[in-house]
Amino acid sequence: MGLTVKDRRVGESVLVLDIAGSIDVESVPRLRETFEGHLNNGERRFVLNLADVSYIDSSGLGALVWSYTSVRNKSGDVKLLNLTARVKDLLQLTKLLTVFDVYESESRAVGALAGWPGK
Numbered sequence: 001m002g003l004t005v006k007d008r009r010v011g012e013s014v015l016v017l018d019i020a021g022s023i024d025v026e027s028v029p030r031l032r033e034t035f036e037g038h039l040n041n042g043e044r045r046f047v048l049n050l051a052d053v054s055y056i057d058s059s060g061l062g063a064l065v066w067s068y069t070s071v072r073n074k075s076g077d078v079k080l081l082n083l084t085a086r087v088k089d090l091l092q093l094t095k096l097l098t099v100f101d102v103y104e105s106e107s108r109a110v111g112a113l114a115g116w117p118g119k
Contacts, residue, residue, distance in 0.1 A: 003027035005034050014045045014110045016081075020052035023060030031060075035067045044076030045113040047106065051082035056090055068099065079109040 003021040010016050015038060023031060038046070046067075056064075068078045080102045083091065091097045103109035 003030055005031065007034075007038070010047070010106070010110050011114065014047060014113050015043050016047045016049055016106065016110075018049045018052070022055040022057075023053060023063060024055060024057040025059040028059045028063045031063050032066065035070065039070060039074060039076075044071065044074060046071060046076070046078045047081050047103075047109045047113065048078060049081045049106070050084065050087055053084065053087055056087055061090070061094060061096065065096070065099070077113060079103055079112055081106055081109045 003019070003023060005020075006018045008016050008018070017034070019031070021027065035046075048064075048067075071078050078100070080091075080100045082104065083102055088097070088102070091100065091102075101109075101112060103112070
């Protein structure tokens, strides 16, 4: 299964990326390009909705870390939303759950970004 990324704005300053499919070596370049485009356009607050992500490989994990680091380096933040059991287990195993803030509710994820400094 390929990767699809749909973006939508929630409120004035939060961009939700609804990601579906596999985040793997083949799809990572597309995900990075999408992120870079939004960063270059001034976006700084992201919620990654992973409810429909069926698989993440090591390059996909690297892309998540890259996105987090890139956004934080520009004074922004990234929150994860709706992890599947499989993805949550993977993030726990790799200790990335200690890096990312994870939410089950979109309104809570967006609310956590509402007071974030930066544009």
